[in-house]
Amino acid sequence: MREKITGIRESLRRKGYRLTPQREAVIKILLENPNQHLAAEDIYAMVRRTHPEIGMATVYRTLDLLSSEKIINQLNFEEGYSRYELESQTHHHHLVCLKCGKIREFSDNLLEKVEEEIALKYNFEIVGHLLKFYGYCSSCASNRKPK
Ligand SMILES: [Zn+2]
Ligand SMILES: [Zn+2]
Ligand SMILES: [Zn+2]
Known part of the structure; x- marks a missing residue:
């Protein structure tokens, strides 16, 4: 888990972004819940337990940034909202x-x-x-x- 976060921190830095505590908190939720395909609202609820100061808008912005930088995948299952998973090495x-x-x-x-x-x-x-x-x-x- 530590190494994964370090790797993500590095790849964000190469792209000119910092791994802020908010971004790290969102990534941790996805790391701790593999294969769950969480919706933004699920992630928000989980992040709030440890970071009550983080708002929904921040979670959305973070998810957008991490998706556009290919650190996470945004998945659309035609439910009217997106789900997210960490970009994995194994194609599935x-x-x-x-x-x-x-x-x-x-x-x-x-x-x-x-x-x-x-x-x-x-x-x-x-x-x-x-x-x-x-x-x-x-x-x-x-x-x-x-x-
Ligand atoms: Zn998946
Ligand atoms: Zn079923
Ligand atoms: Zn395939």
Whole structure:
């Protein structure tokens, strides 16, 4: 956790930003809650426990800055708000349950080949992709079946 924060501090500094206590507090929440895909409001509520002086606007500004500097990822699951996760080394995709909202991550390389084909076909240099699947998790799917 310390090393991760040091790494983030370094990469912010290279881009001309300081790791202020507010920014560090937001990053800590994301580090302490991996794979949670927290919304800004969740992050705000958690940050307030240790930093009651931080306002919602600061949390939003911090999330915007960290997303535009690629330190965190802003995720959109068509819920009307964004969720956030730390930029991770491991590329992954999301499975989104339409009923309970649970988000599961999985890794694969099923799109590597498709990327190559699209790059060739449209003469476009692809550097990445985002992919999410919508549906029902196993417990929601079994509840949907008529008894
Ligand atoms: Zn579900
Ligand atoms: Zn994720
Ligand atoms: Zn992929």
